[in-house]
Amino acid sequence: MPILGDKNQIFGYAGKILRVDLTRGEISAQCLERDCLRKYVGGSVLGIKFIYDEVAPGVQWSDPENRFFIGSGPLGATPVGGSGSICTVTKGALTNGMGSSQANGVFGAYLRLSGYDAIILQGAAPKWFYLYIHDGIAELKDASHLVGKTTWEVENGIRRELGKNLREVSVLSIGPAGDHLVRFAAVFCDFGHVSAHNGMGAVLGSKKIKAIVVERGHNPIAIKERKAVSQAAKKILELSRVANAEMRTEGTLPGVMMGFKFSEAPIKNYTRNYYPIAPDVLESYSPARILSKFGGKEKIYPCWACSAEHCHRMEIPEGKYKGTVFEEPEAEGIHEFSATVGIEDVTMTMVLNDQVDKLGFDVNEVGYLMGMVIECYEKGVISKEDTDGLEMTWGNGEAILALLKKVAFREGFGNILAEGTMRASRVIGGEAPRFAVHTMKGNTPRGHDHRAVWYELFETCVSNLGTLESHKTAPFALLGIDPKYDRMPHQYLHSS
Numbered sequence: 001m002p003i004l005g006d007k008n009q010i011f012g013y014a015g016k017i018l019r020v021d022l023t024r025g026e027i028s029a030q031c032l033e034r035d036c037l038r039k040y041v042g043g044s045v046l047g048i049k050f051i052y053d054e055v056a057p058g059v060q061w062s063d064p065e066n067r068f069f070i071g072s073g074p075l076g077a078t079p080v081g082g083s084g085s086i087c088t089v090t091k092g093a094l095t096n097g098m099g100s101s102q103a104n105g106v107f108g109a110y111l112r113l114s115g116y117d118a119i120i121l122q123g124a125a126p127k128w129f130y131l132y133i134h135d136g137i138a139e140l141k142d143a144s145h146l147v148g149k150t151t152w153e154v155e156n157g158i159r160r161e162l163g164k165n166l167r168e169v170s171v172l173s174i175g176p177a178g179d180h181l182v183r184f185a186a187v188f189c190d191f192g193h194v195s196a197h198n199g200m201g202a203v204l205g206s207k208k209i210k211a212i213v214v215e216r217g218h219n220p221i222a223i224k225e226r227k228a229v230s231q232a233a234k235k236i237l238e239l240s241r242v243a244n245a246e247m248r249t250e251g252t253l254p255g256v257m258m259g260f261k262f263s264e265a266p267i268k269n270y271t272r273n274y275y276p277i278a279p280d281v282l283e284s285y286s287p288a289r290i291l292s293k294f295g296g297k298e299k300i301y302p303c304w305a306c307s308a309e310h311c312h313r314m315e316i317p318e319g320k321y322k323g324t325v326f327e328e329p330e331a332e333g334i335h336e337f338s339a340t341v342g343i344e345d346v347t348m349t350m351v352l353n354d355q356v357d358k359l360g361f362d363v364n365e366v367g368y369l370m371g372m373v374i375e376c377y378e379k380g381v382i383s384k385e386d387t388d389g390l391e392m393t394w395g396n397g398e399a400i401l402a403l404l405k406k407v408a409f410r411e412g413f414g415n416i417l418a419e420g421t422m423r424a425s426r427v428i429g430g431e432a433p434r435f436a437v438h439t440m441k442g443n444t445p446r447g448h449d450h451r452a453v454w455y456e457l458f459e460t461c462v463s464n465l466g467t468l469e470s471h472k473t474a475p476f477a478l479l480g481i482d483p484k485y486d487r488m489p490h491q492y493l494h495s496s
Contacts, residue, residue: 011224012074013037018116018138020131022207023064023123027138032117043071043118044100047089050120051098061093062181062206064124071118072108077221079233084109084304086189093183093199094420094443101197105190107170107214109304114217125208130158134215143210150358151175151188154211172212175360176408178205182418184365188357192327196362198443237307251310253287255331263452265339268394269371270437273449275339284346285338293317294350316347326354332447336367341374342394355401359408368437368444369421370400375435382428388412
């Protein structure tokens with residue numbers, strides 16, 4: 001059905017939301033009032049407003065009455081670098097409370113250029129679909145042939161099906177984990193950009209939406225002071241070149257070494273805070289070595305209006321997994337599948353990060369989950385019989401890889417683990433809950449050892465969002481701590 005009408009002249013916004021009632025199969029446009037947009041600025045805040053207004057307290061995350069919001073903000077599709085990002089907001093699968101998570105890429109910009117600031121999905125479809133927005137039309141297309149496919153297979157398959165290249169459409173999708181309602185399934189945009197925390201992919205799977213595809217539109221956002229915005233964008237770029245010089249070319253890879261140096265990496269499921277790793281092995285995780293070994297084989301795919309050169313498409317150069325092409329991992333993902341699970345082979349770390357993305361997991365939750373399983377195995381809480389014959393020992397990347405696939409498809413022991421770290425530990429029983437790293441609301445923290453990252457502790461413990469949304473100095477004001485001491489003094493870590 002046609003979805004574009006007369007342009008709503010609200011500066012900084014497209015002025016409309018695309019609302020999709022999956023139960024009824026109805027698609028409509030909803031205009032946004034100026035006062036609403038001025039009061040609820042940005043995708044996350046606007047999304048929280050809609051979830052709060054439309055989802056009753058007793059509604060469960062998998063109930064058709066839950067809403068799934070995908071939105072951009074007033075800078076979306078402008079010259080400001082990276083302004084193609086989106087925020088997804090819903091009642092999340094891990095906490096059954098509000099979830100808010102963000103992903104970069106170009107999806108948000110393409111959505112805005114199609115005339116919309118956001119999409120709201122409600123109800124649940126009777127069968128699997130993907131939503132396709134193009135040429136002033138939004139339609140639900142059959143996605144039954146995509147169920148069980150990885151995120152990369154879905155993106156490539158839809159592009160072939162529609163005859164569109166990488167820059168003509170942006171694809172948001174879920175992997176097998178989302179199909180099978182794994183509670184920590186994530187949503188993936190443009191291959192490697194992830195909206196992960198609090199089970200976003202599980203909620204999308206509960207609505208039987210495998211993907212959302214947006215063709216790049218031709219409806220520019222009305223900007224009152226276009227010249228001023230362009231000047232501000234240039235200034236931000238100039239500042240970033242100085243303040244974030246390493247990140248512009250290396251992404252978050254420098255954070256890996258920093259995590260090891262300052263005891264910020266979660267070592268063997270939080271059982272220690274010092275990583276006795278050999279110098280040559282440590283060096284193999286440096287940005288220079290990672291980029292040299294795995295980079296340079298494929299193009300760089302930057303986010304909207306972003307001049308950074310860190311979104312590398314990488315490739316395994318040799319060995320059993322030679323030829324595997326994957327997205328440059330984030331530092332937290334590397335920590336999860338090195339330090340957290342005791343792996344010291346950088347190639348296996350890359351393989352596991354690749355599979356986490358393609359199967360459709362939140363890398364933080366699944367990293368702590370595997371750490372809990374290994375500690376349980378090491379201490380005799382579970383046996384090889386429990387793990388379907390897998391020897392879950394520290395550093396056994398092949399066993400972890402096999403178990404990840406079982407979790408994604410809810411097979412055998414994987415069906416228990418698919419409920420997330422907190423719930424799985426309670427089902428396993430015995431001492432397992434003691435080894436499970438999570439908040440009491442049901443989600444795991446970021447991929448840091450929070451004993452060395454004080455400023456994240458407060459929000460991690462009390463938030464049900466499953467991510468970090470506040471400024472890092474906020475908890476210091478409450479606790480009376482000088483924010484310049486944002487890391488625990490290193491000498492205290494090894495004596496405490």
